[in-house]
Amino acid sequence: MTTQTLTHRAPALLKDAAVAALLALVLSIPFIGLYTANSDQGQGLAVLSRWHWVGYVVAIVFVGRLLFSLAGDALARRRMRNAGKKPLVSIAMGHTLGRAFIVLALLFAVTLPFMPYSDRYVLDLGMTVLIYIMLAMGLNVTVGLAGLLDLGFVAFYAIGAYTFALMSTVFGLGFWICLPLSGLVAAAFGVLLSLPILRLRGDYLAIVTLGFGEITRIVLLNWQSLTGGPNGVSGIPRPTLFGMSFDRRPPEGLSSFHEVTGIEFSSEHRLMFLYFIILGLVLLASWVVWKLRRLPIGRSWEALREDEIACRSLGINPTASKVSAYATGALLGGFAGCFFAARQGFVSPESFGFIESALILAIVVLGGMGSQVGVVIASLFIVLLPEFAREFADYRMLLFGAAMILIMVWRPGGLLSNREPTLKLSSLKGAGP
Template sequence: MTRNLKSALFSAVVVWAVAFPILGLKLSIVGIDLVVERSSNTTLLIIAACSLLMFLRVLFNTPISNAWQARPGKALIPPGASNFLTLPSTQRWIILALVLVALVWPLFSSRGAVDIATMVLIYVMLGLGLNIVVGLAGLLDLGYVGFYAVGAYSYALLSHYFGLGFWICLPISGLMAALFGFILGFPVLRLRGDYLAIVTLGFGEIIRLLLRNMTDLTGGPNGISNIEKPTLFGLSFERTAAEGMRTFHEYFGTAYNSLYKVIFLYLIALLLALLALFVINRLLRMPIGRAWEALREDEIVCRALGLNPTVVKLSAFTLGAAFAGFAGSIFAARQGFITPESFTFMESAIILAIVVLGGMGSQLGIILAATALTLLPEVLRDFSNYRELIFGAVMVVMMIWRPQGFLPMQRPHLELDAEKKP
């Protein structure tokens, strides 16, 4: 009991030491001086309540743990429901329902909501692409945002310097990102674990620094602006079309509506996300998909089975990077302006969090996680100063209560009944 009391007091003090400088103090400007002031009494009461709860949790850790282990249902989600939701047939029907909702929903929504949904679909594509590398092939990649940047800048540069349209630049962006993924695959063929993560992290930072320092080509920190929007068979969704082109509303004889442009970009992102889902599902049923899973489970056994780990790794990096390139071109078209600061390590961390929280290898889980992590900053807009703190707390809680993710991938397995003892 004495040991628990000491640990409980220490935990309560740690809560105060961490929370009070972050939440209990605030900076304000008085004249030309920067003054540190105390936050509101409500904030201090919340910190005190959290400290008290931590004290009681650590003090009575043993009884609480025993009661938790002795409860009838030990899982956060009932096993029957969890198994049902992770079945491939169940996820297929859920994805089909989500697609039908996604097609109809923009017609009854606002411009801002559709624009946010486009960003959700971009992160869905990024999550699906990284899922090939991390979830299926088991290769930890912390520089995935580099391929995202390559796809975005490929479209922006081709549009800015050569006047190429979106539909011509879209496959080129994917191919350029795939080329960079193929090039990255060679130096990391013999690396695993932390060493692989460090190399890929360095790759992502190298791409960002190159884009920032090549000012003559990329504009440096100023970025590239006035990126062309996609057109529909040569019809522009702007109010006035460029010379030699016609606008969408003039061609169909309707009034101009800025929502049309946002919905069209949303539909493009939706179609690309569906294409990514279809391609990945087909690949999982092909020998290359089985090879990725074999590499993830054990590289030595993979080699013993006659598979070439070099080819398997290169294919995972290349295909995963291609989806990031497609997502980057959509991002550049949506923003109309990109800078190197749009592709920091934080973006890679968010994409990796989508894969981990959704469930390694699970496509429906990645869709749900991408939706949650994209909408979370919008919901917490009033708490912008504490957004990353809340985001980190949510991830910690998730890893404690459901470390396998929202909807983990159900892998084929064989269960044998234990021998009955006489």
């Protein structure tokens, strides 16, 4: 039966693969087959060729397309056979798995700094993941819950980072004062941004927010006297613990952690400390977001995403919902910026380009829009994938782009697209009236 259909379909499959290969040939001629090389002296260009590469590409596409079609057939057959059977992971089981994941992730995050393999690099990577989780949680409020597209989220990240950088270097304020300030300043900008765009819908939001992100970056780049322009701001002080510094020689007026506690000095303590601060605040923030979703404000965000007109018909003020969603998202973005500045000790405009906005949005969408567990999984994925692809060095962004497309095609709703209700009648105590 199988072989019969295969022989029957073979000509069509071959033709399909041949068309794909032909297209690959056309596409690869001007970029893979031919390339221009800058000559070392002077301005000129030379056109060189590498036709054998075109041959490889065409062959790979032909075979790949053929295998892909065959695999697609096999999958379709299996799906047909499995039709009517229970799905592999039921929704209830999904929730149990989700809870198990949360516990394991928490355990892993807390013990990470004490693991034997933990060195500077691992801690640093851990902090990067946490910062992205924070960012994505913020954007998740705006995009995932309230359904307001924001392509310039990086602006709030930048504003948070520069707030800490400037407040500390200009006014000598410490991390713990600057942290709320960073969030609040970013939230204020969130409110400011949301005002002109209240009337805009859908894709108009995309371009205006994108513009806002770019404006922020350009201002940071060009306002030399305040931001130091492309050189950025350096010498940002490290966070302290109850006034104790983690430096070997603490700054004037501070005691040092290793002297007070008698623990032997290690520069890794500072990193561990910073890691735990960020971890603690990320956990706090995720609890707050989790809770907000179950409060009227959070429900009004989701209702706004679902149907703005129905919201208005129930007396919900869409303006208030939108502004609060932007402000909350921006607040979290500002905190993340403050963490970033504290970790780097240095900020410059190049950390806040559009690609960052795109990555954060990718995390939210990959995570399944609105899902907090999804955000964590997607952050791990987005931050760690390029790290694992280090051997491919130059190719990693290429692979990254390809992965984004493939995942979207494979799971357009994101990795975790099941929405968990904020309230369930079946799990409420007490009988009805």
